[in-house]
Amino acid sequence: MPNSKLQAKEIRFMSRPRGGPSPENVAVVTVDLPDLQPGEVLVRNSFFSIDPYMRGRMNEGKSYILPFALGKALDGAAVGQVVQSRDAGFPPSAWVLSFCGWRDYFVAQASQLRVIDATQAPPSAYLGVLGATGLTAWVGLNDVAKIKQNETVFISAAAGAVGSVACQLAKLRGCQVVASAGSAAKVAFLKNQLQVDCAFNYRESDPLRQLEIAAPDGLHVYFDNTAGPQLEAALACMRNHGRIVMCGAISSYNAPAPGPQNLHQVIIRRLRLQGLLVADHLHRMPAFLAEMVPLLRAGKVLHQETVLHGIEKAPGAFISLLQPGDAHIGKLVIQV
Amino acid sequence: MPNSKLQAKEIRFMSRPRGGPSPENVAVVTVDLPDLQPGEVLVRNSFFSIDPYMRGRMNEGKSYILPFALGKALDGAAVGQVVQSRDAGFPPSAWVLSFCGWRDYFVAQASQLRVIDATQAPPSAYLGVLGATGLTAWVGLNDVAKIKQNETVFISAAAGAVGSVACQLAKLRGCQVVASAGSAAKVAFLKNQLQVDCAFNYRESDPLRQLEIAAPDGLHVYFDNTAGPQLEAALACMRNHGRIVMCGAISSYNAPAPGPQNLHQVIIRRLRLQGLLVADHLHRMPAFLAEMVPLLRAGKVLHQETVLHGIEKAPGAFISLLQPGDAHIGKLVIQV
Numbered sequence: 001m002p003n004s005k006l007q008a009k010e011i012r013f014m015s016r017p018r019g020g021p022s023p024e025n026v027a028v029v030t031v032d033l034p035d036l037q038p039g040e041v042l043v044r045n046s047f048f049s050i051d052p053y054m055r056g057r058m059n060e061g062k063s064y065i066l067p068f069a070l071g072k073a074l075d076g077a078a079v080g081q082v083v084q085s086r087d088a089g090f091p092p093s094a095w096v097l098s099f100c101g102w103r104d105y106f107v108a109q110a111s112q113l114r115v116i117d118a119t120q121a122p123p124s125a126y127l128g129v130l131g132a133t134g135l136t137a138w139v140g141l142n143d144v145a146k147i148k149q150n151e152t153v154f155i156s157a158a159a160g161a162v163g164s165v166a167c168q169l170a171k172l173r174g175c176q177v178v179a180s181a182g183s184a185a186k187v188a189f190l191k192n193q194l195q196v197d198c199a200f201n202y203r204e205s206d207p208l209r210q211l212e213i214a215a216p217d218g219l220h221v222y223f224d225n226t227a228g229p230q231l232e233a234a235l236a237c238m239r240n241h242g243r244i245v246m247c248g249a250i251s252s253y254n255a256p257a258p259g260p261q262n263l264h265q266v267i268i269r270r271l272r273l274q275g276l277l278v279a280d281h282l283h284r285m286p287a288f289l290a291e292m293v294p295l296l297r298a299g300k301v302l303h304q305e306t307v308l309h310g311i312e313k314a315p316g317a318f319i320s321l322l323q324p325g326d327a328h329i330g331k332l333v334i335q336v
Numbered sequence: 337m338p339n340s341k342l343q344a345k346e347i348r349f350m351s352r353p354r355g356g357p358s359p360e361n362v363a364v365v366t367v368d369l370p371d372l373q374p375g376e377v378l379v380r381n382s383f384f385s386i387d388p389y390m391r392g393r394m395n396e397g398k399s400y401i402l403p404f405a406l407g408k409a410l411d412g413a414a415v416g417q418v419v420q421s422r423d424a425g426f427p428p429s430a431w432v433l434s435f436c437g438w439r440d441y442f443v444a445q446a447s448q449l450r451v452i453d454a455t456q457a458p459p460s461a462y463l464g465v466l467g468a469t470g471l472t473a474w475v476g477l478n479d480v481a482k483i484k485q486n487e488t489v490f491i492s493a494a495a496g497a498v499g500s501v502a503c504q505l506a507k508l509r510g511c512q513v514v515a516s517a518g519s520a521a522k523v524a525f526l527k528n529q530l531q532v533d534c535a536f537n538y539r540e541s542d543p544l545r546q547l548e549i550a551a552p553d554g555l556h557v558y559f560d561n562t563a564g565p566q567l568e569a570a571l572a573c574m575r576n577h578g579r580i581v582m583c584g585a586i587s588s589y590n591a592p593a594p595g596p597q598n599l600h601q602v603i604i605r606r607l608r609l610q611g612l613l614v615a616d617h618l619h620r621m622p623a624f625l626a627e628m629v630p631l632l633r634a635g636k637v638l639h640q641e642t643v644l645h646g647i648e649k650a651p652g653a654f655i656s657l658l659q660p661g662d663a664h665i666g667k668l669v670i671q672v
Contacts, residue, residue, distance in 0.1 A: 056604075064576070064604050227600060240400070249600040259595025264563060264585040266611040268392075268400050273609040275602040 045080035128331030149174035157225035159186035207233035304330030381416035464667030473501035485510035493561035495522035543569035640666030
């Protein structure tokens, strides 16, 4: 049982990558945990989340969120259980969601934690389909794109954490879903597990040609997780007054890439492109959970995740996640 | 007085340009006009409009509007007077707006004409500040960008037809206006006549640096008439939740250009980019005129136009209009 002499392991950010991150950018470090003060809680993480957006925080400079500080543990969403507590709202063994990052044990202010209901769903689902990931997909389709029944929706990085939820929600709304991913296994997952209407491997075929075949009448909505050539292809296939949810740009996280040559299609087709950061939409969490929890419990939404075991796996998994053709399907989490 | 043997001059589209249009792409042709049939009207044009969007119609292929047909007169907005009429709604000497293009005389169905009130404003104003041009600026600011008092608005091609109206309307709404253009004379016009808060020559200084100086707290709205480097600079200076009206892309009409390298700012800053074609907004014309006519008559909005005399001037003026640093200020019209 941990006490004041407890040690914790954390993954510490040591240097800012140029281009793709590499193992030398981080270090696994053992630290002493402090004694609990009033209002503090000791948590043992069970799972933490590996997310593409973290690449942006590795860069210096002003952004929507502070850059990762050098010499500190990498932040990120995690779920775990209370071990010791000096706050009445967080009794021992309660499951909590936190954003204190890539650690096994940590001490936090109670205000940094949120209790989750592990009787409703597996705890790791609160990082994925019931967490910020799922909320991103839900808000993007409902509040930003405002999808309607029978519309044709293209989703890139569709086998990823956000994409795999977006595919399922769009299908449940009665949309026709065209999905892309970067490996044959992911395409098979999209077709067989998520039962999208059409899925293609963007690395082995021309996205423009694939979209023309899959959506001969054009796209009402594009849920963009990649930017790059798939955005350019989608712009060429949008219907008039189509909507593009700008959610991710994984094709350019490691290195800046030219923008689409055909951005003038935004004028010609009177498109709306809108940027989405889930942090703006946290007030929608109750409405989101009210819909998602029953869907998940009824088996109408699949909670797809790839679980890797051991905190030391995190850096390699993150590096891989940013590569085209990465093998992880669904939400990527580390089991501590 | 013209009769059934009347001849008319028209500017006919002869070949599709590759890159910038050249004089050989058109021909000035004399044609016989037909006898008037019931419901037809003979019009003598006084002014016709030269617009950058026409470059797009010179290309083949599907777009929001049919491409110009080879061997036919170039279409475009014009104002003129009824000479002979076989429709009671269009008595001789009535002023009419039409879209029958670059001709001196023409015969049209009455349904192709709209009577304008030349007692309210000079007839050519119905091509500019009171026409589709002005409506574009008004809809872009009000309905698309939804500008609010005290916001900072950047307008490119600001000395052009749409830009010069947008600058004035944004000032009247209590916005701070940053304006760009491609010559010293235009910058002087923006500062002295339109009294914008800041104007710069995008060809002689770095747009990004200029925007950083002019709007240190960032841009709420960018009214984009150019795309290209000015769009890239604006993306780098937008405030969170800023709006970009995608109205024109004159920097790329003659040749495709790469898109902005920093389009991911749309996500980071949660921007909304929205394409605008005035044809979607013609139902707003009454509300627009109800506001604009009094403003114009009270001298609160300047009707800035460059008038060239003689139908033969049209091709050269159009070619020039698409060049960086073109000298025309405000709406460009040909007086027939």
